[in-house]
Amino acid sequence: MIAIKELMTISVPQLKSIATGYISQHIFEISKDESFEKITYVLKRKKLKKFTKRDIFDEDSFKHYSSLVGNGFCLGVYDKKSLIGFCIAEPETWNSSLWVWEFHIKREYQLQGFGSKLMMELEKRSRKNDLRIIICETQNTNVPAIDFYRKNGFTIDGFDLSYYSNEDLENGEIALFMKKKL
Template sequence: MDIFIRELRAGDEECGTNIDGSFIVDSTLVLQLMGQRIGYTVKEIPLRIKSYDDEQLEEDTVGDYSNYIDNPDQIIYVALANNQVVGQIVLKRNWNKYAYVEDIKVDKQYRGYGVGKKLIEQAKRWAMDGRMTGIMLETQNNNVRACKFYESCGFVIGGFDSYVYRGLDKNSDEIAIYWYLILD
């Protein structure tokens, strides 16, 4: 399968809005502090399907990407297979000289074909071209497949926050994990 990555352009209406970004939750990372490094073990939990697409807030940029077009401090790349958008990565230049991944998703039918790796490689090029220190992103301890993917791309855990998702649900046991990829 040929995957083509390109920058989002004006006129790309609803680009990426049909991507099924849902994921299987069947395990969770149990974090451990080991000296100055954060490690983890994986614990199985009852299976369920989760999607943050259902929980988007009005002020999110999901519906209007126009402010990302021709902006040197933020960009969106889309992944195409057979002229169909099958993935996207939304990036911005963060205050700490990292490229911050605001969102990355690959349609569930196209996972396992290298789409995510190609999006991360494009993010690396954008960050290096912009003389940024690296790439950072946040995901959840219950999105183990995403965590393993980021780790396989060279990211390391830089921190975590057990209160982020309690704003959505005061009883949430989700933990936000912050991943970093340092560029040379």
């Protein structure tokens, strides 16, 4: 029996057992065309050799996530009593938005609708609290996440060419910001 409930606690082992990273065979490459009159950026899906990217949680991130648990927007997906997915999210009152810090479903439970159900519950709680938009950040290399968010009504609303480091563009990994208006 699968259930979605508010997270009351989260541990580092739970985070690491569920948020293990992602496997991708694509990237959304960014190109730029600039003249005096206009600047145009284009994101284009490109096939790559299959690769795996691992998630790494530092102590500061874990402390921040732990402080958010119990806020009504940190949710867990449970198979009986076992945590198989979670989202860590934080409402921003100044602009009536919900920032999703983490959103993960254990690999063996993916592609079964549990992520979409978790997102629907997050949307329901956001609307109930008069939030106007949900915001997620992901990498242009995490095409499975981009596809999931798009399938669930999100659009790419922006990008940052130096969000992770000063060499993001040269390294081929940039931040994409995806949003869903409620």
